Amino acid sequence: MNTLVPAIGFGIVTASILAVAGVGFTLQFGVTNILNLAYGDIMTAAAFVAYLVTGAGFSVWLALAAGAAFGSVFSILLNRFLYTPFVRRGTRLFGMIIVTIAVSLILQNSLLAVFGASFFSLQMPRPASVHIAGMVFTTAQLAIIGIAIVAMLLIHLLLRYTKLGKAMRATATDPELARNCGIATDRVIDLAWAISGALCGLAGVILVMNVTSFTDTTGAQFLIPIIAVAVLGGIGQPYGAMLGALVIGIASELAAAVISPDYKNVVAFVILVIVLLARPQGILSEIATRKEVAA
Amino acid sequence: MRIAVTALGAALTLLALGACSSAGGGGSTSSTLVVGEFNPFTGPDAAFGPEMVGGCVPAVRLINSSGGVLGHKLSCVQEDTRGDPADAVPAVQKMMATETSLIGVLGPSSDEALATVPLLNTGHVPMFVDTGQAAFDHSSYAYLWRITPADDVKGYAMALWAHKAGYTRAAAVFGNDAGAQSDVPTLVRAFTKLGGTIVYNKPVALDQSSYRTEIENLLAAHPQVIFTEIDPQTGATFLSELQQLHGLLPVIGTEVTLQAPWLKAVNNAIGAAAMARYFEGMQPYAPPSGPAWQAYNRSLLASGSQVPKPGQWSTDPYSMTYYDGVNVMALAMVAAKSTSPKVFNASVMKVTEPGRGKTVVTTFAAGKAALQAGKQIQYVGAGGPIVFNHWHNSTGAFEAAKYVEGNPVLVGSVSAAQIAELSR
Numbered sequence A: 001m002n003t004l005v006p007a008i009g010f011g012i013v014t015a016s017i018l019a020v021a022g023v024g025f026t027l028q029f030g031v032t033n034i035l036n037l038a039y040g041d042i043m044t045a046a047a048f049v050a051y052l053v054t055g056a057g058f059s060v061w062l063a064l065a066a067g068a069a070f071g072s073v074f075s076i077l078l079n080r081f082l083y084t085p086f087v088r089r090g091t092r093l094f095g096m097i098i099v100t101i102a103v104s105l106i107l108q109n110s111l112l113a114v115f116g117a118s119f120f121s122l123q124m125p126r127p128a129s130v131h132i133a134g135m136v137f138t139t140a141q142l143a144i145i146g147i148a149i150v151a152m153l154l155i156h157l158l159l160r161y162t163k164l165g166k167a168m169r170a171t172a173t174d175p176e177l178a179r180n181c182g183i184a185t186d187r188v189i190d191l192a193w194a195i196s197g198a199l200c201g202l203a204g205v206i207l208v209m210n211v212t213s214f215t216d217t218t219g220a221q222f223l224i225p226i227i228a229v230a231v232l233g234g235i236g237q238p239y240g241a242m243l244g245a246l247v248i249g250i251a252s253e254l255a256a257a258v259i260s261p262d263y264k265n266v267v268a269f270v271i272l273v274i275v276l277l278a279r280p281q282g283i284l285s286e287i288a289t290r291k292e293v294a295a
Numbered sequence B: 001m002r003i004a005v006t007a008l009g010a011a012l013t014l015l016a017l018g019a020c021s022s023a024g025g026g027g028s029t030s031s032t033l034v035v036g037e038f039n040p041f042t043g044p045d046a047a048f049g050p051e052m053v054g055g056c057v058p059a060v061r062l063i064n065s066s067g068g069v070l071g072h073k074l075s076c077v078q079e080d081t082r083g084d085p086a087d088a089v090p091a092v093q094k095m096m097a098t099e100t101s102l103i104g105v106l107g108p109s110s111d112e113a114l115a116t117v118p119l120l121n122t123g124h125v126p127m128f129v130d131t132g133q134a135a136f137d138h139s140s141y142a143y144l145w146r147i148t149p150a151d152d153v154k155g156y157a158m159a160l161w162a163h164k165a166g167y168t169r170a171a172a173v174f175g176n177d178a179g180a181q182s183d184v185p186t187l188v189r190a191f192t193k194l195g196g197t198i199v200y201n202k203p204v205a206l207d208q209s210s211y212r213t214e215i216e217n218l219l220a221a222h223p224q225v226i227f228t229e230i231d232p233q234t235g236a237t238f239l240s241e242l243q244q245l246h247g248l249l250p251v252i253g254t255e256v257t258l259q260a261p262w263l264k265a266v267n268n269a270i271g272a273a274a275m276a277r278y279f280e281g282m283q284p285y286a287p288p289s290g291p292a293w294q295a296y297n298r299s300l301l302a303s304g305s306q307v308p309k310p311g312q313w314s315t316d317p318y319s320m321t322y323y324d325g326v327n328v329m330a331l332a333m334v335a336a337k338s339t340s341p342k343v344f345n346a347s348v349m350k351v352t353e354p355g356r357g358k359t360v361v362t363t364f365a366a367g368k369a370a371l372q373a374g375k376q377i378q379y380v381g382a383g384g385p386i387v388f389n390h391w392h393n394s395t396g397a398f399e400a401a402k403y404v405e406g407n408p409v410l411v412g413s414v415s416a417a418q419i420a421e422l423s424r
Helices: A004-032 A039-055 A060-088 A093-115 A139-161 A163-173 A175-180 A185-211 A223-233 A238-258 A261-278 B002-026 B048-065 B085-098 B113-122 B151-164 B184-193 B212-220 B232-245 B260-270 B272-278 B291-301 B317-336 B341-347 B364-372 B416-423
Strands: A129-132 A135-138 B033-039 B074-080 B102-106 B127-129 B144-146 B169-174 B197-201 B225-229 B251-253 B279-284 B359-361 B377-381 B398-404 B407-414
Touching: A004 A039, A004 A060, A004 A135, A004 A139, A004 A163, A004 A185, A004 A223, A004 A238, A004 B212, A039 A060, A039 A093, A039 A185, A039 A223, A060 A093, A060 A185, A135 A139, A135 B232, A139 A163, A139 A185, A139 A238, A163 A175, A163 A185, A175 A185, A185 B232, A223 A238, A223 A261, A238 A261, A238 B212, A261 B212, B033 B048, B033 B085, B048 B074, B048 B102, B048 B291, B048 B317, B048 B364, B074 B085, B074 B317, B085 B102, B085 B113, B102 B317, B102 B341, B113 B127, B113 B144, B127 B317, B151 B184, B151 B225, B151 B251, B151 B279, B151 B398, B151 B407, B151 B416, B169 B184, B184 B197, B184 B416, B212 B232, B232 B260, B260 B272, B272 B279, B272 B398, B279 B317, B279 B407, B291 B317, B317 B341, B317 B364, B317 B377, B359 B364, B364 B377
Parallel strands: B033 B074, B033 B102, B102 B127, B127 B144, B169 B197, B169 B225, B225 B251, B251 B279, B359 B377
Antiparallel strands: A129 A135, B279 B398, B398 B407
């Protein structure tokens, strides 16, 4: 019991980072049907942008904004000038996965060439520890939780209560029908890349705020849990990704506390497999089954 | 038509002659002989490679300025293993296939040694390994030479240092990679033999986003000190979270934690004051003094165009052993009057082992002159005397260092005799 309550607290921090990253990943896939495996590397690139901003003496809040802005702009450009031409030429899902892996390697090695094989940290004030209901957080972790809550709330408001959100959901469900109904699907897809890119950039910066030290591969190492969150929630389902992040984040920390840290990842992925056996489409998916995932 | 055939034949003959002249470990009289820097230059252990460059380049610089080896210049060529056997095996195969003037390698490290040492040995490539794996304590590989201490020796040194400080309850926080885990068995055995208890011993999965639950479990075991070898990113996350949750405990690390990337990552994460107060690292003892070290350091500091920030390796014992490894190979070639690894490998011991009437030399130039004068030599390197045992292992004492204002400062040592007594 002594370690259970703190473990839940630790799980909430992990879940917060996973939620921001997972929602961005799944939102982008849901609307565009491109499984972007360069996502983790864009996170890393955004972390390097934040590193440069804090290194120049600006606050970590500005670094967060810069990371998000970079992720957004980079994702739009990536889609416009690389992914879309491939899609127009008829490249299918598997081919697109290879293209995104190529982008991942290009990004990773470019970061290595520019910044070198070293370890980097954001220049930010050393966070203080805060005890809340038997759980221990740092001020940076509380900020991460706050950022995740605000981001999730904004995504919820966007999807539920704006025309753009409805257009995104329509495009995600059936792009052809959405286009025939007068929705400018190209613009919607651009905006989906922008929003998911912003979440990706934000996730990169909060990830390195939490781990305190990062390299050119930090984001890529985080990609598997992000994909797990997206798959668990139902690929293409932002609300599912939020739920998936909570399940994986808290379950892995509880497993570490109750069984052994060795089983941290094992338990998280066992849950993933069990859920998928019961609900192959993921916890909340309405879309995945309608998409031609195997196209 | 006849002219074309003749020209083609002549071209093929020239190509064949060219191929013959460059084969077999530097057979031609003017080709540059290659020393492979076979270590990770990228990946989690990317810090290893630059440390190796800090030893190889100054050695080659001095050798070449002394007229080279049997008419050949030497050069250092980086071969990136990425710290992963899956990458290292193709890398070693490619290196042996393409570097026709290869006379030996520095490395491999613990990351890739088990997979690549047999290949290098089969290929007759002398290797001055920097792996500490116990698997090579009683090595039968004729081309393997180890100047750096074995990991089990490292475990004894860490245990002795903690015992000297009065610690009786310790936690072992080592990465789940093969290199780090190979330190653990002897550390546990030695610390227990000294009357201590290892109260927490769990391999750490590297580069996770959080270790808070692991830290809670560790703290529940109430250790007085933490023994560690983890990569810089993991170290930064683990120790900063420990600092936030509880406050730091004294930490005794291996030589990995005394390298610049570890310092940079962890220093940023926990602060310089905490580093100075809580952290000590153990590394092979190579006092920065004496004529061999002075020659090494002068050459190192003059190698700024090839070695970034060369001063950082001045007191690095591993860079010194790489420097010594190149010198030993060069002197063995001179002694054997051959650049063929199959021939000169047998002379490695001849130029290093002590003996009556031998001329002690501390530089390649002095050794070359003595050998050419018909004398027998004992090379004493920047890292000290090199005395290989039957299994081609040579180890010595360990030093403990602290970080003061960002630089490692010697605070004490554990002698080879103490280690030998504990390991009996």
